[in-house]
Amino acid sequence: MTTAAALSSLARLRGVGVSFGDRVALTGVDLDVPGGTLTVVAGPNGAGKSTLLEVVAGVREPTSGTRTASTTIAFVPQRTSVPDGLPVTVRDVVTVGAWGRVGRWRPLDRRARAAVDEALERLHVADLAPRSFAALSGGQRQRALLAHGLARGADLLLLDEPTTGLDADSAQRIRTTLLDEAARGTGVLAVSHDPLLLDAAHLVVRLEGGRVVRGGAGDAEARCGTVAS
Numbered sequence: 001m002t003t004a005a006a007l008s009s010l011a012r013l014r015g016v017g018v019s020f021g022d023r024v025a026l027t028g029v030d031l032d033v034p035g036g037t038l039t040v041v042a043g044p045n046g047a048g049k050s051t052l053l054e055v056v057a058g059v060r061e062p063t064s065g066t067r068t069a070s071t072t073i074a075f076v077p078q079r080t081s082v083p084d085g086l087p088v089t090v091r092d093v094v095t096v097g098a099w100g101r102v103g104r105w106r107p108l109d110r111r112a113r114a115a116v117d118e119a120l121e122r123l124h125v126a127d128l129a130p131r132s133f134a135a136l137s138g139g140q141r142q143r144a145l146l147a148h149g150l151a152r153g154a155d156l157l158l159l160d161e162p163t164t165g166l167d168a169d170s171a172q173r174i175r176t177t178l179l180d181e182a183a184r185g186t187g188v189l190a191v192s193h194d195p196l197l198l199d200a201a202h203l204v205v206r207l208e209g210g211r212v213v214r215g216g217a218g219d220a221e222a223r224c225g226t227v228a229s
C-alpha cells in the first residue's frame, strides 16, 4: 500500500455535534480516520469519546454536521451486556463476524472458516470457542469481540477502551493485534487511556468537553507517521 492510499480517509466527520437534550456531548468535531494507521482518542471521563466512536460507527446520528464512511466497519463497544442464558458460544460470535465475508445466514466457505479460526488464534480465545459468550469474563469478552471484528475483515476497526481491565499479557496481545491490523492497511480507531497504546499510536486525538483540542482533521503536528509509510 502506498502512503497516499494509506492516508486516504476511511471515515470523515465534519462539524459534528451531538446533544442529549440540553447536554452537549460533542461540538464542531472534524475528524479523518486514515487507513494503515492506529489513531487513539484520549481525554477525560465524559469528554465525549464513546459518543464520537458511535458516530463514526454509524450507530448514533449526529445532531449536526456530516459523517461519511465508505467501508466495512467492525465496532467493539465499551460495555456489552448480554443475558446469562443467551445460547451463543464464542465461536458463534466470531462466526457472525465472518458473515461479513459471505452474507448473513449463509454457510461459511473455506476462506471464511479459516478467518474464524485465525481470529480465534490471534486473540488466544481458541480454547474458549465452545464456551458460552455470556459466561466469559470482561477481558475474555473484549478479546472475543475483537476476534469477531477481525473475522469480519473490516476496513475500519473501532474499539472503545479495548485494554481497560485486562491483564498485562492480554492487553499486550490487543495492542499488537491493533498495530498488525494497521500494518495491513486497516484504519484502526481506539478510545483509550492506556499509556502504552497512546505511545504506539500514529495519531492521537484529544477530546475535552466535546471538542477536539488536538489531532483533528488537518492537525499535522499530531500525526506521528503511518505504519505503511
Ligand SMILES: Nc1ncnc2c1ncn2[C@@H]1O[C@H](COP(=O)(O)OP(=O)(O)OP(=O)(O)O)[C@@H](O)[C@H]1O
Binding pocket: 020, 023, 024, 025, 043, 044, 045, 046, 047, 048, 049, 050, 051, 052, 078
Ligand atoms: N445516552 C445518553 N443520554 C444522555 N447523556 C449521555 C448519553 N450518553 C452520553 N451522555 C453524556 O454525554 C457526555 C459524553 O459521554 P461519553 O460516554 O461519550 O464520554 P466518554 O468520554 O466516553 O467518557 P468515559 O471516559 O467515562 O467513557 C457525558 O456528559 C455523558 O453524560
Ligand SMILES: [Mg+2]
Binding pocket: 049, 050, 051, 078, 160
Ligand atoms: Mg466512554
